[in-house]
Amino acid sequence: MLIPLVLVGAALFSLGLIGFVTRRNLIIIFLCTELMFQGIVLNLAAFGRYPLSGPPSLDGQAFAIFLLAIAAAEAALGLALVVLLYRYRGTLDANAYKVLKDS
Amino acid sequence: MEAIGLHILIFAPFAAALAIWSLPASRGDLAYRIALAVGGMVCAIGLGLWWVTTGDADALIGETRLTWVTIADTAAGAGVTIRYHVGLDAISAVLVGLTALLVPLSIACGAVSIRERATEYYAWLMVLTGAMFGVFAARDVLLFYVFFEFTLVPLYFLIGIWGGPERRYAANKFFLFTFVGSVITFAGILYLAIRAADGGAIDFDLLRLSSVSLSTAEQSLLFLALFCGFAIKVPLFPLHTWLPLAHTEAPTAGSVLLAGVLLKLGTYGFLRFSLPMTPEGAVAWAPLMGGLAICGIIYGALISWVQRDVKKLVAYSSVSHLGFCMLGMFSMMSAGLTGSVLYMVNHGINTGALFLVVGMIYDRYHTRDMDKLGGLARQMPVMSFFLIIFVLASVGLPLTNGFISEFTVLFAAYQSKVLGPAFGAMGAVGILLGAIYMLYMTGKVLFGPLNEPHGGPDLHNGRLKPDLTRREIAILAPLAALVLILGVAPKVLTNPLEPVLEARVLARVAPHVAPAAPSGRRMAALLPGAAAPEAP
Amino acid sequence: MLLAAETASSLMSLGLTLPLWPLLSAALVGIMLASGRFRGMAHVAVIAGALVAAVLGAVWFVQLAPAGDGHGATGGVSMDIAPWFSLGDGQMVGFNYYLDGLTGVMLLVVTSVALMVVIYSVGYMKDHHGHRERGYERFFAFLGLFIFSMLMLVLAGNFVLLYLGWELVGLCSYLLIGFYYRKPEAAAAAKKAFLVNRIGDFGFALGIFALYQYILPHVQPGENALDYAVVFRHAAQLTADQVNLVCLLLFCGAMGKSAQIPLYVWLPDAMEGPSPVSALIHAATMVTAGVYMVARCGPLFANAPDALEVVTWVGAIGAIYAATMAMAQYDMKRILAYSTMSQLAYMFVALGCGAPDSAVFHLYTHAFFKALLFLGAGSVMHAMGNVIDLREFSGLRSVLPTTQRLMLIGCLALAGFPLLSGFWSKDEILHAALEHNFPVFVILLLTSFMTAYYTFRMYFLCFHGPLRLPAAAGAHPHDAPPVMVLPMTLLAAGAVLAGYLGVAIHWGSPLDSFLFVFQGHGWFHHYVHNGSMVVTPVEHGSGSAVLYYVSAAVGIVGIWMAWRRYGTAPQDEPDRKSFGPLWLLWHARYYVDEIFDAVFVQPLRALGRLFFAVDRAGVDGAVNAIGGTPRALGAVLRVAQNGMLQSYALTTALGIAVLALLWRFVGTP
Numbered sequence A: 001m002l003i004p005l006v007l008v009g010a011a012l013f014s015l016g017l018i019g020f021v022t023r024r025n026l027i028i029i030f031l032c033t034e035l036m037f038q039g040i041v042l043n044l045a046a047f048g049r050y051p052l053s054g055p056p057s058l059d060g061q062a063f064a065i066f067l068l069a070i071a072a073a074e075a076a077l078g079l080a081l082v083v084l085l086y087r088y089r090g091t092l093d094a095n096a097y098k099v100l101k102d103s
Numbered sequence B: 001m002e003a004i005g006l007h008i009l010i011f012a013p014f015a016a017a018l019a020i021w022s023l024p025a026s027r028g029d030l031a032y033r034i035a036l037a038v039g040g041m042v043c044a045i046g047l048g049l050w051w052v053t054t055g056d057a058d059a060l061i062g063e064t065r066l067t068w069v070t071i072a073d074t075a076a077g078a079g080v081t082i083r084y085h086v087g088l089d090a091i092s093a094v095l096v097g098l099t100a101l102l103v104p105l106s107i108a109c110g111a112v113s114i115r116e117r118a119t120e121y122y123a124w125l126m127v128l129t130g131a132m133f134g135v136f137a138a139r140d141v142l143l144f145y146v147f148f149e150f151t152l153v154p155l156y157f158l159i160g161i162w163g164g165p166e167r168r169y170a171a172n173k174f175f176l177f178t179f180v181g182s183v184i185t186f187a188g189i190l191y192l193a194i195r196a197a198d199g200g201a202i203d204f205d206l207l208r209l210s211s212v213s214l215s216t217a218e219q220s221l222l223f224l225a226l227f228c229g230f231a232i233k234v235p236l237f238p239l240h241t242w243l244p245l246a247h248t249e250a251p252t253a254g255s256v257l258l259a260g261v262l263l264k265l266g267t268y269g270f271l272r273f274s275l276p277m278t279p280e281g282a283v284a285w286a287p288l289m290g291g292l293a294i295c296g297i298i299y300g301a302l303i304s305w306v307q308r309d310v311k312k313l314v315a316y317s318s319v320s321h322l323g324f325c326m327l328g329m330f331s332m333m334s335a336g337l338t339g340s341v342l343y344m345v346n347h348g349i350n351t352g353a354l355f356l357v358v359g360m361i362y363d364r365y366h367t368r369d370m371d372k373l374g375g376l377a378r379q380m381p382v383m384s385f386f387l388i389i390f391v392l393a394s395v396g397l398p399l400t401n402g403f404i405s406e407f408t409v410l411f412a413a414y415q416s417k418v419l420g421p422a423f424g425a426m427g428a429v430g431i432l433l434g435a436i437y438m439l440y441m442t443g444k445v446l447f448g449p450l451n452e453p454h455g456g457p458d459l460h461n462g463r464l465k466p467d468l469t470r471r472e473i474a475i476l477a478p479l480a481a482l483v484l485i486l487g488v489a490p491k492v493l494t495n496p497l498e499p500v501l502e503a504r505v506l507a508r509v510a511p512h513v514a515p516a517a518p519s520g521r522r523m524a525a526l527l528p529g530a531a532a533p534e535a536p
Numbered sequence C: 001m002l003l004a005a006e007t008a009s010s011l012m013s014l015g016l017t018l019p020l021w022p023l024l025s026a027a028l029v030g031i032m033l034a035s036g037r038f039r040g041m042a043h044v045a046v047i048a049g050a051l052v053a054a055v056l057g058a059v060w061f062v063q064l065a066p067a068g069d070g071h072g073a074t075g076g077v078s079m080d081i082a083p084w085f086s087l088g089d090g091q092m093v094g095f096n097y098y099l100d101g102l103t104g105v106m107l108l109v110v111t112s113v114a115l116m117v118v119i120y121s122v123g124y125m126k127d128h129h130g131h132r133e134r135g136y137e138r139f140f141a142f143l144g145l146f147i148f149s150m151l152m153l154v155l156a157g158n159f160v161l162l163y164l165g166w167e168l169v170g171l172c173s174y175l176l177i178g179f180y181y182r183k184p185e186a187a188a189a190a191k192k193a194f195l196v197n198r199i200g201d202f203g204f205a206l207g208i209f210a211l212y213q214y215i216l217p218h219v220q221p222g223e224n225a226l227d228y229a230v231v232f233r234h235a236a237q238l239t240a241d242q243v244n245l246v247c248l249l250l251f252c253g254a255m256g257k258s259a260q261i262p263l264y265v266w267l268p269d270a271m272e273g274p275s276p277v278s279a280l281i282h283a284a285t286m287v288t289a290g291v292y293m294v295a296r297c298g299p300l301f302a303n304a305p306d307a308l309e310v311v312t313w314v315g316a317i318g319a320i321y322a323a324t325m326a327m328a329q330y331d332m333k334r335i336l337a338y339s340t341m342s343q344l345a346y347m348f349v350a351l352g353c354g355a356p357d358s359a360v361f362h363l364y365t366h367a368f369f370k371a372l373l374f375l376g377a378g379s380v381m382h383a384m385g386n387v388i389d390l391r392e393f394s395g396l397r398s399v400l401p402t403t404q405r406l407m408l409i410g411c412l413a414l415a416g417f418p419l420l421s422g423f424w425s426k427d428e429i430l431h432a433a434l435e436h437n438f439p440v441f442v443i444l445l446l447t448s449f450m451t452a453y454y455t456f457r458m459y460f461l462c463f464h465g466p467l468r469l470p471a472a473a474g475a476h477p478h479d480a481p482p483v484m485v486l487p488m489t490l491l492a493a494g495a496v497l498a499g500y501l502g503v504a505i506h507w508g509s510p511l512d513s514f515l516f517v518f519q520g521h522g523w524f525h526h527y528v529h530n531g532s533m534v535v536t537p538v539e540h541g542s543g544s545a546v547l548y549y550v551s552a553a554v555g556i557v558g559i560w561m562a563w564r565r566y567g568t569a570p571q572d573e574p575d576r577k578s579f580g581p582l583w584l585l586w587h588a589r590y591y592v593d594e595i596f597d598a599v600f601v602q603p604l605r606a607l608g609r610l611f612f613a614v615d616r617a618g619v620d621g622a623v624n625a626i627g628g629t630p631r632a633l634g635a636v637l638r639v640a641q642n643g644m645l646q647s648y649a650l651t652t653a654l655g656i657a658v659l660a661l662l663w664r665f666v667g668t669p
Helices: A002-022 A026-049 A059-089 B002-021 B028-055 B090-108 B118-137 B141-150 B152-162 B167-197 B216-233 B242-249 B252-277 B279-305 B310-329 B334-365 B381-394 B401-415 B421-446 B470-488 B491-512 B519-526 C009-016 C020-035 C039-063 C101-124 C136-155 C159-177 C184-218 C228-237 C240-257 C266-272 C275-284 C286-296 C305-327 C332-352 C356-383 C401-415 C421-436 C438-463 C482-502 C523-529 C546-566 C574-579 C581-587 C589-637 C645-665
Strands: B061-071 B080-088 C077-086 C092-099
Touching: A002 A026, A002 C645, A026 A059, B002 B028, B002 B061, B002 B080, B002 B118, B028 B061, B028 B080, B028 B090, B028 B118, B028 B491, B080 B090, B080 B118, B080 B141, B090 B118, B090 B252, B090 B334, B090 B470, B090 B491, B118 B141, B118 B152, B118 B252, B141 B152, B141 B167, B141 B252, B152 B167, B152 B252, B167 B216, B167 B242, B167 B252, B167 C589, B216 B252, B216 B279, B242 B252, B242 B310, B252 B279, B252 B310, B252 B334, B252 B491, B279 B310, B279 B421, B279 B491, B279 C589, B310 B334, B310 B401, B310 B421, B334 B381, B334 B401, B334 B470, B334 B491, B381 B401, B381 B421, B381 B470, B401 B421, B401 B470, B401 C077, B401 C159, B401 C184, B421 C184, B470 B491, B491 C077, C009 C039, C020 C039, C020 C136, C039 C101, C039 C136, C092 C101, C092 C136, C092 C159, C101 C136, C101 C275, C101 C286, C101 C356, C101 C482, C101 C523, C136 C159, C136 C275, C136 C286, C159 C184, C159 C240, C159 C266, C159 C275, C159 C286, C184 C228, C184 C240, C184 C266, C240 C286, C240 C305, C266 C275, C266 C332, C275 C286, C275 C332, C275 C356, C286 C332, C286 C356, C305 C332, C305 C438, C305 C581, C305 C589, C332 C356, C332 C421, C332 C438, C356 C401, C356 C421, C356 C482, C356 C523, C401 C421, C401 C438, C401 C482, C401 C546, C421 C438, C421 C482, C421 C546, C438 C546, C482 C523, C546 C574, C574 C581, C581 C589
Parallel strands: none
Antiparallel strands: B061 B080, C077 C092
């Protein structure tokens, strides 16, 4: 059962990554990071249930729950930032936020 | 008793710095008084400690050994220990004495000219003082390195804030140049410590690191690593370009301490670390070092001669003088080593004094351009008297301190088995060139018809006189007295030094001084890769 | 026996303090200057110091006399006073004296001439109204310092201490030449003197180093390799090459200090100093230090035939070379300076010909008459309002009769007029040259003639002819006051009588005794032989007197020629017409200063400028280039840092992919 689970996790992560790199809208980018997150969470749960060696343990699932909580907090914080950024610039195009590079 | 004195030397200035910092900015006068009081105190203690070491050649006085930092001590035997380990032997005591002597004088010389941000100025000066004592007192190599680097910080601010027109550039260059070099030295020290530990616990005890047995190639490379930091500090030609800039731009006190004490960190480093730790490498590289020293002597002297700025002239003369110092050290002779240490002290006194005099002229005329100054002898006879004494000491006139050190250094280079007569002869050209630029400067500034900028001297609302004030005479008089005392009785200084240098330094390098082999071949044999054919 | 057994040791320890008295007096003047009190007493202090030195010097001179008939020379005596510094290998350099006949003569010359000059200066350094010149105290302090330095030089018992005295007299010379420091010429002359001497000192120092290197292997435990006594003891053990090298290097120092070719250029310029200084330092004492040194190092030079050959020829060429220049000058003091150079060259010829006793004899007589001449010239200058150019005045015998008479004695002695001191000593040198080197003898004889000629050219131009005065002299120039006349008179007595110490009285035929009475090599020679000096044996009081007649004739003819051409102080310079361009070349001093400047000074300075440019652009440029490398690298890499989050993410993802592929297909290391 491990392989399909891992494949689904990898697919989720890849979709998220592709979206993260290609999309321009900050909210979409943000959602894509969530997608990548979930791919990893799925991996954690899968490896916890079907470890490569030794007996299965609950560690992976516990960690997955922990991550979901973190992700929720992070989503709240991230969306708040996105809202602020929108107020600040009036746009959510990622290209508009290159202030790291001095002009 | 001595240990307490040594702690006071290192920590009292830092405490004074904190106290001065906490003063309101308007209390510059109080800051000056606090700094001067602390300076006088460390002067007395420092000279006292030096005096104690003269009694017993083998003494290591005021030794304190405390663990400062311990890293990863869990595994049995392994781990790194850095200790606060200080103490003075004859070599370091001489330089502590020199520092102690120059500190109060350099504090006092700013009384009139330093008006802006005076509290900060004296605070930084105090920080510098503590760091300088620390570096000479350190018996733990890492502690030495910490203080060695730490001296950069106060001096960086002293130059960058209270310096001349190009102070920012000078401060940055000074900091970066010397810092880059000493990072490589640091790598060398780490390597040495790891080799000394030989898989066991690492520490940085000076004596332990001075008795590691290393292969020839290792010594050669390690010498180069140590060279990077120390040679820049000395400064050895061609790594000297930070010096004229920093000396010229620094305020007088900065120049005095930079020339008088901080350059000696480089020569002290060579003497304390390079020679005993990598004796074979040092002997192998000695001809090159001697060559660079001679380049510095001649090159620095000729450049000094074409300067218009008096201070720059004195600055470049340091390049020349420190060349003598290195030449003596790498002669690997007893006379050369003693002469070299004596040269460090004498250069500190003479060049420090010259910077002080130049500063006094600058306080009055706000220029150091020799084309705008001339014939000051009638205007300022007292100043002229002192200037001539220090100039004569600089050119190595007998009965002044400069003669003994110059003579013994050249003598040793000539007699040396690693350098030889050609080095002695080339170095002796320096006694001619040294006289040329120094007398050129004296003639321009003191002699001839009077030439001063319009409006005459700036007397700072009566705080100065056209000639030197009592405060200024009090600054210069002890140095002038020392010039003569050390010229007539250098044994006061050298007698306790000689056996220590012979035991700690010469005994390490002497076995590697092979009289027969031509120096060029030995050097080539030491380069990694070339060593193979000669290996048994 | 150096000292009689009953001689109190207190006298000896007092004698050891000999050089310190002038130093003490100089220090006293320094205190007067610093405190501003008793400044008018400066000369009293220094005269007292010089007087004590002169008394002690005379005592030593007597003490150092050889016992008995003088043939049993006892050699020099070393006296250790205090250690100075260490040279490693258990070798020390100490303050020690070396005392022998040569020391005695030098002590006598230095202290007596110094005392005369100091007394003279009291008058010279005041104007006609008795006001002290500016820097009066400074002048006397420097004189005191000089006497100390010169005595140290003479008494030194090792080479480093000799170098000490050597350099210190150089310093005093520098300070005193530059006494009128406001005059740019004086300041430049002072600097030049010091620097040219430093060139010689460079060789001197190397000579000491080389000597140490060669002598050290022969030194016994407890001996210090640089002590005279030790060096002389082992001198014979050195190889010829070693001794030649050492001697040539030491001779470099002598060339500088004693103004020989090519390092003589400083001496004429040194006349910018006050006249008493010229008399004391640049005629009687300091410039003879080179002669003294070569004589002192007799045991070394005696084994160095090549070096002696060089010494002889440098001397011979220098003698005639300086004489030609002296013939075409107008500055009285410069004429005397060139004649000093020429006379020193005579001494070097004597040294080179193995007759150091004759060299020292000439040194001793020369000190008196040349000091007298300079003091006389100073007296003229004092009266003429500091004008010394012979074209500006003439006929001074009517206004300066005392000076004129004293100068006449000095000029006669210098010209080698029979029976005056210069005659005896110069003749001995001619004799030595004749025995060793005929061409050199011819050159010296010709120089003798020229010496007499140019000396009296100067004398006639100054004192004869119609009375003319420069404007600066005022209407009624004053002859020298008594305080100046007294020392000049004593020196004149020396110029007449001093030579008789070195003459043997021997009644005989006029062919072997000059004028039936005199022969060479008298008591003076016994005296100086008592020590380390190495002399080619000459049977005292013997030899032919023919040369005496020849040199007397040469001198008298020279004076007569000068009388014929310059007796009326003509203003149109007869020699200029006779010698044409040669005279102009001499007058321009062979353009040597210009050549030196163009060949050495300017190129060296240009090298300095070049180095400075290289230092800023090249060396510092390289440092800045190294410092700039990270910045340049950063400029390239910053392109990747475009601030776009997504491109970073893409790069990260691709990087991980690459790593994963590597891990899969290449494997872990």
